[in-house]
Amino acid sequence: MGERPGETGRALLSTVAGGPATQDPGFESGVRLPVPMTELIGRDEAVAEVRALLGSSRLVTLTGPGGVGKTRLAVESAAEVEEVRLVELAATGDPVQAVIEALGLRDDGVSAGPVERLVTALRDRRLLLVMDNCEHVIDRAADLVSTLLNAARGLRVLATSREALAVPGERVWPVPPLETEQGVRLFAARAVAADPGFALDEGDAKTVATIVERLDGLPLALELAATKVRALGLRELAVRLDDRFRVLGAGRRGAPGRQQTLRAVIDWSWELLSEAERVVLRRLAVHADGCLLEAAEQVCAERGVDVVATIAQLVDRSLVSPGPRYRLLETVRAYGLERLAEAGESDVLRERHAAYYTDLAERARLRGPEQGEWLRRLDAEGANLRVALESETHALRLVNALGWYWYLRGRRGEASAAIARALASGTGEPKERALAAVWHAVMTLSTGDEAEAVPYEELDEAGQAFADWFMSYVRWVYGDYMVHGVRVERALAAFRRRGDRWGVAAALCVRARLALIHGDLAAMREDGERSLALFDELGDGWGRSEAMDTLGLLAEIRGDYGESARLRGEGLRLAEELGLEISFSLSVLGRTALLMGEHALADEYHERARRLAVEHSYKSAEEHAVVGLGLSARRQGRLDEAEALLRPWLTWLRQVDGQPGVALILAELGFAAEQRGDLRAALALHREGYESASASGDPRAVALALEGLAGALPARDAARLLGTATAIRRSVGAPLPRAERGDVDRIAARARAELGEREYDRLHASGEGELGEHLPRAFRGGPCQQPAAEGLDPLGHADQPEAPAEP
Structure with a gap:
């Protein structure tokens, strides 16, 4: 030069x-x-x-x-x-x-x-x-x-x-490229000059904005493209920009040769480059949305070429953006890929690229104090990771490395599709394929679909422990809780044998939630606090947020709404700092606000949660948010709205065996019918709700069903059922807090008015003594009991081993 x-x-x-x-x-x-x-x-x-x-x-x-x-x-x-x-x-x-x-x-x-x-x-x-x-x-x-x-x-x-x-x-x-709005104005003006009948409406403006962005906001490219609108139309032009050099290949009369076509513009720069600069520029083009210097050095390496110095020269020549992330304009990248193919280097460079980004994903420290830093780094490399996933050689390793990242970011649909493609390729060792199958099952279940059984026997001990924990974590509120309990105990023992403190903390958090279903609030508190302490020591923000949510739920059950809001608010803050999927975090804060009587705030939290859950195809989070909106609507007397929100979720919850959710919705629908005066409908709904509650094994759900039945039955039965429900709640250390007594107080007031105080108290005490053993013949079912685990669990292996004793 x-x-x-x-x-x-x-x-x-x-x-x-x-x-x-x-x-x-x-x-x-x-x-x-x-x-x-x-x-x-x-x-x-x-x-x-x-x-x-x-x-x-x-x-x-x-x-x-x-x-x-x-x-x-x-x-x-x-x-x-x-x-x-x-x-x-x-x-x-x-x-x-x-x-x-x-x-x-x-x-x-x-x-x-x-x-x-x-x-x-x-x-x-x-x-x-x-x-x-x-x-x-x-x-x-x-x-x-x-x-x-x-x-x-x-x-x-x-x-x-x-x-x-x-x-x-x-x-x-x-000189910067035009911003999108400016580019749209330029394109529209030049399109009108070429075709006086052209008019830009709102729908067309979005298409033009896409064209502007794909052409990097380069005025010359936009002016060339605008002349094609009359012949191709906007949408066809946008589609054909994948082949931009051919589409924008017609010359502009009167312009210098170097500016007559888009290719000529880039040719002019290319001809001025040294051979080393050409090598590095065409190899940089294999990256999508740029790369860091480390990636450029490894992917673009060539004997005798100083990649770092050459990139600096290309930055000086306005062909590469300044670092720390080195990017090419899409037009320059498209040109570079053509030159890469001409040099016969495309396949080799794609494999180098995929190998580098697979190694990067495997090096990512997504557990512990570096979690946020690595999440942000993988975010920045999203486009490169998607390109690397196209490599059959590396795709299986890469999806296994990215699984936790996808989950934390709430990108379950994207993950499920990528893992399915990697599995369909038929490559990889059996252990790798089995681990990918675990990830696919988790992502699929999270989106509300059925998952195939996992080849558990192909996993090593670490893989089996991870599968046991993860499947229980995403399914703890659905299905057979005895199965979940066996799996969590098995995972906890394996994590302890391996010295995996993160795994121990994660398993304790799930075990704490399962203790809630079985009514053991003391165990819930112990495991929840130990989980939080471990995650604190490890510096893992996701884990701290999860453990805080568990302890916040415990505080809510005990009626300490201030503590619940504090813990869950801190958990939400941690999740937001890390950019985690937060729809559940928002919903649980909505529940706390609802219990504190702040209906407007509760609705705001639940609506935000619903929108995020839909965006991330997170079915269980969407259900939780919409049910929260329904709970709020009924408590504010909007019974029709509450029913419209709640009823559609019964089918889905039954499909996923979500008995606690079914019991809650049936109780809410039953209360709404009772408030309307339709006691026949209320009785049918509460009877069905009792069956679901009993099957769930959750004493609190059974107590709620009994309270609902009390509202649909004669006063004498109502008094006894309310007594039984009180005794069940007391037996598990979770008496009904004042904020949740609205339905019970309404039903009790009616029974007292009809029976008188003395008779009501006698029947209520009688019900407390029965504790479910002498339930009225007005409904089917039996006393609250734990369901037995039989057959095969969702991982596809028998549940014959007993849960190992905790060391």
Whole structure:
């Protein structure tokens, strides 16, 4: 590319000092600025900034990639200057002669050299030179500009180049692509010029915005694209931009050859590169949305090429964005991929790329204090990871490495599809395929679909423990709780044998939740607190948030809503700091707000949770949020709305064996029917709810069903059932808090009014003594009991081992 100012510059200065020369009488002619044929759109602020720089600096260089509009901006910025000349360098290899011609200097026999003639002509003049397209003669142009500015105090230079001149005193102003809104305005204006019938409506504006973004906001590309609208239409044009160089291949008459097509614009830059720069540029194109320097060094490596130094040169040439993340414009990337294919390197580079990003994902520390940092890093590499997943050689390892990342980010649908593709490829060792099957089952179950059985026997001990824990974690509120209990105990024992403290903390958290279902609040507290302490020691934000939610639920059950809100609020803060999926966190805060009588706040939390859950295809979180909205609606007397929200979820909950959820919804629907006075419907709903509650094994759910039945039955039965429900709640250390007594107080008041205080108290005490053993014949079912685990669990292996004793 030639030398920088140095020996050549000294030679020029020597020429200047060689002797006097007279001012050329032809100076008043020369090349003035062209009159633009179209309005400059979207550059008002840029013009103002460049003019301000020209007021304070004698050399301003506009840099940027081809097609970004450097020349047009320079012409507009210089338009108000009285003495200005345009020096067009694209078609010449001699910048000195180009300046002479631009000034209109005549050769009238003066013996002085050309540079001396320029110095003499400019020494006492106030003039702005616009030196356009310096990049292909960058060293000679830089030397000339340095010489002239040193000799002529009244001279200013506004240069355009794909790289800076790098001379003292230079102010570099990188010309940015147009922002989307500006690009839409430019595209629309040029489309109307090409087709007067074109009109931009709201729907078209979105398509044009897509076109602008895909063409990187480059004004030249947008102007070329706008001329195609009449022939192709907007939507067809947008679709065909995958082949942008062919679609935008027709020339613009009257434009320089390098600007007639999109390919010509990039060809111009490519031809100016060294072989090392071409190697690195085409290999950088294999990255999607850029890369860090570490990735570039490994993926773009070539013997004898200093990748770091070469990238720095490409940044200087406006072909790569400055770091720390090095990006190519999509147009440059598309060009680079074509050059990669021409060099026969496509397959090799894709494999290098996939190998690097698979290794990166496997190195990610997503458990512990570095969790947030690695989550953000994987976020930034999302596009590269998706490209790497296309490699059959690496896809299975990569999905296993990304599984926890996907789960934490709530991207279950994306994960499920990627894992299914990796499994369908048929590659990988049996252990890898079995682990991928676990991830696929978890993601599938989270989206509310049925999952296939996992080949448990193919997993090693660590894999089996992980599968036992994870399946129980995502399913703890659905299915057979004895099965979940066996799996969690098995996982906990394996984690302890392996010294896996994170696994121990995670298993204790799930075991605490299962203790809730069995009514053992003391065990729930013990395991929840031990889980939180371990996650605190490990510095794991996700785990702390999970353990805080468990303890917050315990505080809610005991009626300590302030403590519940504190714990869950802190858990939400941690989750938000990490950018985790927070729909459940929002819902549980909504429940706490509801119990505190803050209905508007509860509805806000639940609605936010619902929107996020739908966005992330998280079916169980969506159910939890919508049920919360239904609970709030009934408590505010909007019975029709409550039923409309709640009833549709019964089918889904039955499909996933969510008995506690079924019992809760049936209780709510039963209470709504009772409040309307439809006791027949209320009785049927509460009878069905009791069966679900009894099957769930949750004493609190059974107590709720009995309270609902009390409202649908005669006063004598109501009094006894309310007594039984009170005794059940007391037996598990969870008496009904004041905030949740609205239904019970209403039903008890009716029974007292009919029976009188003394008879009501006698029957209530009788019910407390029965504790479910002498239930009225008004409903089917039996006393609360734990269901037995039989057959195979969801992992596909028998539940014959007893839960291991805790050390």
